[in-house]
Amino acid sequence: GQQVMQIPQYQHVQEGEDFTTYCNSSTTLSNIQWYKQRPGGHPVFLIQLVKSGEVKKQKRLTFQFGEAKKNSSLHITATQTTDVGTYFCAATGSARQLTFGSGTQLTVLP
Amino acid sequence: DSGVTQTPKHLITATGQRVTLRCSPRSGDLSVYWYQQSLDQGLQFLIHYYNGEERAKGNILERFSAQQFPDLHSELNLSSLELGDSALYFCASSDTGTRVTETQYFGPGTRLLVL
Numbered sequence: 001g002q003q004v005m006q007i008p009q010y011q012h013v014q015e016g017e018d019f020t021t022y023c024n025s026s027t028t029l030s031n032i033q034w035y036k037q038r039p040g041g042h043p044v045f046l047i048q049l050v051k052s053g054e055v056k057k058q059k060r061l062t063f064q065f066g067e068a069k070k071n072s073s074l075h076i077t078a079t080q081t082t083d084v085g086t087y088f089c090a091a092t093g094s095a096r097q098l099t100f101g102s103g104t105q106l107t108v109l110p
Numbered sequence: 111d112s113g114v115t116q117t118p119k120h121l122i123t124a125t126g127q128r129v130t131l132r133c134s135p136r137s138g139d140l141s142v143y144w145y146q147q148s149l150d151q152g153l154q155f156l157i158h159y160y161n162g163e164e165r166a167k168g169n170i171l172e173r174f175s176a177q178q179f180p181d182l183h184s185e186l187n188l189s190s191l192e193l194g195d196s197a198l199y200f201c202a203s204s205d206t207g208t209r210v211t212e213t214q215y216f217g218p219g220t221r222l223l224v225l
Contacts, residue, residue: 031211033213041218042112042200042216042217042218042219043153043200043202043216044216045214045215048211048213088153092211093155093166095158095165095166096141096143096165096166096208096209096212097143097155097158097166097168098143098145098153098155098202098214100153100154101152102152103152103153
């Protein structure tokens with residue numbers, strides 16, 4: 001079945017530093033979605049990328065979808081303590097189920 | 111607030127027991143998905159229902175079953191519980207579950223602890 005690898009597993013940054021998490025698939029993806037899960041919370045949809053080479057921005061967050069539609073990244077500029085949480089990428093399968101990456105747990109040190 | 115509700119929030123039970131988790135999707139959503147989140151397996155898809163019918167199965171054990179009722183709420187039944195079934199169980203809903211680009215909205219989850 002479809003697999004999505006995500007790195008790194010953990011990232012500790014000082015507040016104000018940048019952060020990036022990466023997702024890779026061995027197969028071409030129809031789309032990639034990004035979710036954020038705060039500690040003790042549930043996954044919350046952030047964005048979806050569909051087109052090859054697509055780049056989308058949400059304030060300090062930049063999302064990219066690779067040209068071959070096999071990889072994606074989420075970059076946060078100048079992290080804040082409110083960015084703390086686990087960031088997941090997810091690919092939509094043939095039955096519309098989400099296959100999640102393992103997540104990157106971000107800790108922001110004040 | 112995603113509009114998806116799940117009950118109960120927490121559940122503590124013993125091995126061998128049976129429990130039922132309940133999910134109400136967002137108003138108007140026809141599709142319900144169940145996911146299991148555990149420390150060692152991450153977030154894994156269990157099953158998808160659309161308008162009362164099973165659409166797809168993922169890594170769901172035979173001891174687990176689900177259904178979606180005419181009012182579109184869904185229940186996940188877990189039986190012969192084992193210690194390893196302790197996890198967070200999320201349900202998510204989307205409007206039709208037919209388009210690749212649909213967003214899924216997650217409920218707050220049910221935390222199950224099997225002792």
